Amino acid sequence: MVNYYVRRTARVFATIFMVASLTFVLIRLLPGGPYTLLRAQLLRQGVPASEVDARIANLQNIRPDAPLWQQYLDYMMALAQGNLGESISLNEPVVSILASSAPWTVFVVLVSTILVFVIGIFLGALQAYWEGSRFDKLFSGISITLMSVPFYVVAVLALYIFAYQLGWLPTAGTVGNGVERQLSIPFVLSALEHSVLPIFSYTLGAIGGQALAMRGNSIQVLGNDYVQVARLRGLSDRRIATRYVARNAILPMYTGFLLLLGFRLGGTVILEQIFSYTGLGYYLITALNANDYPLMMGTFLVITVALVLGVYIADLTYSKIDPRISAGDSDEAY
Amino acid sequence: MSQSNTRAKPNSRDADAPLVSLENVEVHFEKDQGLFDFFEEPDVVKAVDGISIDIEENDVLALVGESGCGKSTLGKTTIGLQRPTGGTVRYRGQDIWAAKDQTGEIDIPFSEIRSSLQIIHQDPGSSLNPNQRIVDILAQPIKQTHPDIGLSERRERIYSLLERVGMNPAADFADRYPHQLSGGEQQRVALSRALLMNPDLILADEAISALDVSLRVEMMDLMLDLQADFDTSFVFISHDLSNARYFAEHGDGRIGVMYLGEIVEVGPAERLIEDPGHPYTNVLRWATPDLALHATGATEPPMRRIDIPDPVNPPSGCRFHTRCPEAREACRESCPTMDGERGAHRTACFRTQPDHEYWDSAPLDD
Amino acid sequence: MTPDITAQRRHGDPMAATDPILEMRNAKVTYDDGETFVLDDVSMAIERNEVVGVVGESGSGKSMFASAMLDAIPDPGRLSGEILYHKADGTTIDILELSQEELRQFRWEEIAMVFQGAMSSFNPTMKVGGHFRETLKAHDAHVTEGMEFARELLADLYLDPDRVLDSYPHELSGGMQQRALIALSLVLEPNVLVMDEPTAALDLLMQRSILMLLQELQEKYDLTMVFITHDLPLVAALADRMAVMYAFDLIEVAPRDQLIGNSGHPYTRALLNSTPNLDAPLEEMRAIDGQSPAPVNVPSGCSYAPRCPLATDECRSDDPAFYETGPSHSTACHHWEQARETIELNFDAIDTEPLEADTEDDA
Amino acid sequence: MKPTETNGVDWRSESTSAPDVTTRERLREVYDERIHTPLLVAWADWRTRLGFLILGGYLLIALVAVLGLWREPSTSQAPRYLMLFENMNYPLGTTASGTDLAALIIHSTPDILLMITAGAVWATAVAVVIGTVAGYKGGRVDRALMSFSDLVMAIPGLPLVIILAVTLNPQNPILLGIVINISYWAGLGRSLRSQVLTIRENDYVEASRTMGVNTPQIIMKDIIPNLMPYVTVNFVFAARYVMFASVGLYFLGVLPYSTQNWGVTLNLAYSGGALFSWSAAHWLLAPMVAIMGLSLGLILLSQGLDRVFNPRVRTRMSGTSSSTANDNDDDRVTEVL
Amino acid sequence: LGGESSSATTLTGATNEGVPSNMHLNPMATQNYDWTAGNHIFERFAAYNFSTQEFELAGLEDWSFEDETVTLTLRDDLKWDTGDDVTAGDVITQFRLMEKTNATLWDFTDSVEEGETDKTVVINLSRPSNPEIIKHTLANGDLRIHGYQPVYNEFLDQDASAIQQFEWEDDIHGNGPFTFESKNDQAWTLTRNEHFYNADAIDFDTYELLSRQENTALQQGLMGGELDVVSSLFVPPTIVESFPDHVEEVTLPANWGYGVIFNHDDEDFGNRNVRQAVAHVINRQQVADNAGPRTKNPAPKVTGIAPADQETWLGDDYDRFESYGPDATQSEAAAELLRDAGYSRSDGTWRDGDGNTLGGSYVTPAGWTDWTTATNTVVDQLNSFGFDFEINSLPSGDFYGAYTNSDFAVGAFYWLPGGARSSFPYFPLRWQLNIPDVDGGHNFEEGEYTVPAMDDSGEMTLNPFEEIRSVATMQDDAQVSETITRVAWHNNQNLPILGIVAKQDQSWLTSDEWDVAPAEDSARGIKWPSHWLPKQGQLNPINQ
Ligand SMILES: Nc1ncnc2c1ncn2[C@@H]1O[C@H](COP(=O)(O)OP(=O)(O)OP(=O)(O)O)[C@@H](O)[C@H]1O
């Protein structure tokens, strides 16, 4: 029997490899080919057709006309060396585009997902604690309502109201225009300011679901004997709420958190478009519209790797976090 | 075994073979490893370690022992639910697992073996599918054994059996869900389900432990009653010697005492209790509460430690030597075996051999 | 035990006590605001330093009885009546009158409780040691000294203190968990220990071992114990006095020997007869017919009447109060004398030879 | 020999009360069991009731569209920019191109319902099959299936949908629903599997195995019914996801569309400036309300649906409860509002 | 000199070309040149004024046209932002590089050389050419004077691909009113070029070009005051109405607009009758009203001349041209045409002899929302007449791809190439015949076509391709006009592509903080006001 951890780590690479292969094939299935749009643009600029082909040929850093397996091999070889190729439409190394965009997306998704969990858990726990109270009913109602509003609707409305109408927050972008792109206080402040609306709209709707889940979990935990015993032992309500109820109710949500994190990375496609937020999702759409294969592959890969790592970390750490689970069981936790 | 007028199974290879016969059966479980013990040998729990025993037609075998000593595992191995990691389990002479894997010459198909060996679980709550009504639960075994029986006859059979197990009026109970029955009633349904399979052997794994003390006798009576009607054998698992005694005595069977994967003493109920050969049997006797007033009152147990040793690293020699009040050096070194013919009262303890070196070695005390 | 003591109708006999530490008066528990009671007007006094065993079948209200002593009925149940606690210094408090904070302090320092199912009494994500420490802290006790005492308790219970304190609950076997829980309940040196089926999930050997340890603890720390179980013979080993519950009320309270050898209630006698045991002739073990009532349909009159072979119209109309049926022996049955005569006990309570010679019964 | 054979103990002779069941009665029973009681249970909870009513409303609307009881949407069929209730012929008003908004909403409904149903059925069906088989079978089958679903789970969902949508250009709502939920089953399948792992440890599953019941039957009868509460809730969530994702992608303009639907309408309204101007606000509002209403209905439904599959609640509701024993409610379903 | 008080003011514009950090300033590169920024940094040769319909010189002081030479004289004071003169050498370098990349200029140019001074450039033509065409080529807004020799000289002896892949991001020097300061993922920051010849007229320091992806973002930017100018932005009427008063709209003919493209290889739509029927069915006014009533005009005649210029160019023949009912669905005419072509109508649907319905998928670009509305309207009209179309929306790339690969039957496409050049019918008419944007994917074969004669006297046969090409070398206006009328007539009858509406470009200025040229000022007639006006000193901060 091979050690669980070795197997699990091997699986990470296998999964990434498979997804990379799969998306490679998928993307090549896209109709049109990578240069259709560019061709149209050039033609529109009045460049003669013959010249257009020549120009496109000049650009080719991938070989879209080579046999698929050849392209695949090239790609995989390059990938193994950490080279994701050149973006066709932006004429830049994909790696550098990703390096500049991924942090923003990760930042927004991470912060908003953490907020979703923290707020959701907090509200859900309070609701469970006062189960049946007016507070509980009110917030359950709010949760359900929030769940039925798609986040992009929130995003559009929030953008309109808080940025354009009230002018409280910037309307687009990741950092203020005049701010130097280097780690400094103005930079951080500006970045935070720009992320408020995306994070807000990506957070609000999702809170409801987590709150309901937490509420359910907590109610279940509250029914356990050990909570009753803890009360009898004279522990303070606060200690019971945190160390007993919250902890035991949150633990099962832990793997969910990391999974959700990955899942929500994909959702930024819409979010970033609305806020002109130049993250992964933004470039994915750019790439898609331009049939920019390397860039598409790159964004896909980053999201995939993030997801796979998320699950991996969840698997490896869950047994550390929840003493009841021993390693190897944990991949049954979701 | 009093009744040896075995029902001749038409396709049985060996009419004289015991109903179920275990030959040197071992069940070893591997434990999962952690991050840092990659290069170590995996931990192995020897839940059942080299047990041979026969169960005849209309037989009763009561297994007693502490929690974790392997009673359930042995029971499940006996009825072919647990694949042994060593040794053979035969049903009327047919190797069960050979039949299952379709290897070798098969006299009795596995499906027939399967339906002949049934089980009643400890927890009546979890042994019935909460989403099915009692009729539907009980219809399953009939469908399984007699696929051609029509709906109304099926109902008829179910109703009559329900009444037979004391659930009157049957119609009232048949349409209920399990949660609408009391624990005792649930257990009766579980028993009925097993009986409808028309089995040769039923494993009753702590089938009465979850019931109230006052209901246990009733349930045991019912099982014994039906044993007579249905011609079945029972493997009856309990940790309570008095229940085992009641059941084995009434069923005219044996009690087997298990300790850490081994059977340390086996014999007819009354004799085993009256004249326990193994110190561990004596411990179990001590643990059995008694209403006789002189015996009430908590006394010091006849053993040196309370906790059962870790089954992953069972003690060397006689496995009981770490707790045995009579243990001597010899017990640590060598392992007593069970002698005597199968079916007789047998004990795996040096103390039964008057001229064993045991008597010369020094007592253990730690 | 002369049976011909003139019976007197005396109400509240189980209340008679010379030095009670805990008195329960007319305790009632309801889950639907007084429609039905899952503890129905129970009164009982518990002597200082005695061990009381309470038996009854599943659902008879034993857990309610136990919880009531700490005013710890699970929500949304409502407890009424009086629960008086007599402190060692002679003062008396009514537990039901205590404020939240007083109650918090009172519990575990004066009365502690061990629950049915130790598995679920520990926080699965906290080490056992943590439970001890936080309990000490919550009661402003000295943690280092307290932990020393905890180690001593664990050692008394035949556990390896260091290993146990450093384990998560699931890493311990059931028996070890149960013992650790007992140690936890004693860590603040309470006077009263209420135990609600502390051993039900364990095998007999462990049950008996724990019982033996409890007896040692009781002697060592001068505990008053209330031990609740459905297993009559089990508690008989430990108890000084025993009480039988049926359908949410006590029906018989007597010293242990009295109750086993000379009980007056038909139910108690039936219960004794239905209990499998090693000595009784097998043929005579008999189950009790019928089922005990649910709270919604407790019959009027004597609640046991529908199952009782001796029931008369009087029983069906008139709920029997306690008759004094012996020294400190109270029985709630109109026909207790008849019961003693007609319902034979199927075991010999008094004259049996001692068990095997190699069993030291010097306790 | 065996009791049921002739020369055994004929315990059947004691039979007294076995009733003769006619087919009719049987049918009635099935109706009671599978339709009446579940509905009763669902109806008893105000959330499910409201959810049912809302969904029923949408179904009615779809019916109106299918039966052609309302005019087809078409450009220039009415004056432009009619406001809400301004002209009762066009109660929801009209768009910038003079299309009846009510017609737009109504005639998109059947497709949307088809789409979300298809997507949800796909996601849950695949998840149930994979989850139960993997969980019940264990071993190599389990490992293979779980590796596969890990793989699928690792592909970023929405982006994958976009690529597939562009590649396959699905015009058919059913296909589109499936494409949107193409990888949704993976996570669900995993959690179903872990539930199956628990369920299969139940003694009644072992009992069925002991009786020699075959695997498909065990899965169908012993495993799946116990998953149903979870499955239905997730069915509803999967449906909601299809709707949100599709509208979002239409809104983004990356899904091909052949006809008008809520997402397209929303997109056109938004880019047509409906957000900034009262005179066009209804144009944006109509699809938004349609989307949120449907999703609200779905969520409300999911909130109470698990009760439907709880036999305890079921028996109580159908009034057949004559329980003697512990009927102590463990149907503490999250009560909301 | 600029007033001290306002010199710190920043003019804020916007671009939706792409993220500035990914863009660069080499106008000759294949991709990612940000023309919005480039237009401010590089001066142009000349411009076409839509108000006056005349050319205005910018970087040029003079241009003169002889038979086979064109002489360009650069402004004497045209300097790089380094302070050095822009010389003929710079321009010649640029032109020579443009030869490598086959720019339109070289369609008629044989060689370029320095003239008498270092500020004059002589273009030797390959053949006598129509000066109008040359002027339009030089005044094309995208053609900028950018050939800064220190940077571009090195490309002269390299392959075309070198210059096409060169991304000019460092050491950028321009000669326009503003110079490059910095760029990031948010914006371009430009500052006033102190060496610009008209720098004194510019009263502010900084020009910031924000990057925005969506039209709605730009609209909201204008509405909320975030943006001061936007060079070109479609804004639907409801939003225009909700704009505050100080947001001023300048509409300029785009000479561009929604049309219907046919695949002439298609069995049905290769048939002229069917195309004409389609033209009769479509109510162009309704399409305009649905898709943008303020900014879209139905083409009065369906041909390759921009709507505003049709009467001017066609003169007396204008009335002869078939209008196909600009504001009506002419079902009768359409039905007759279809019947003549052998189609018949059953169950409300037109079918061919084999019973196949007349229609199929109608390609339209996804995400171009005003086009979506137009497509919906057109398809509704066609279907209610009895065609059987289904909308097939495709992302931009695939949309162009479908046409380039001739993988379509009917779809939406612009029927005019757009830009100032389109005002000269030579360009759009020729464009319609071979639609270079899709590489002639509509399969309108070069050759002779027979159409009814213009004067109803039978038929006429012509090769529209040849005829329109000949215009390039014609010097005689009358001859030009006649040829254009003939080709326009051909297009009107044969419908290589069907023009539906023409669009007005909307350019945006704000007057709350900015002092802009008044509405009637003809300077607003040059694209784009936000580019043109600042350097004229006609867009400056209001002095408090
Ligand atoms: N599937 C399994 N995998 C690993 N170990 C197992 C498994 N089943 C049982 N064991 C181990 O085998 C030993 C014997 O278990 P078994 O259930 O047979 O004991 P038991 O005597 O029935 O105990 P109990 O009285 O508690 O039911 C235990 O140590 C148990 O942990």
Ligand SMILES: Nc1ncnc2c1ncn2[C@@H]1O[C@H](COP(=O)(O)OP(=O)(O)OP(=O)(O)O)[C@@H](O)[C@H]1O
């Ligand atoms: N939360 C509750 N709501 C309503 N009734 C309850 C509740 N908890 C317990 N009961 C009822 O109170 C009665 C007494 O319960 P209790 O737990 O005291 O029984 P018990 O004697 O301890 O039984 P067991 O031996 O099963 O623990 C039972 O009939 C039970 O159904």
Ligand SMILES: [Mg+2]
């Ligand atoms: Mg067991």
Ligand SMILES: [Mg+2]
């Ligand atoms: Mg209890």
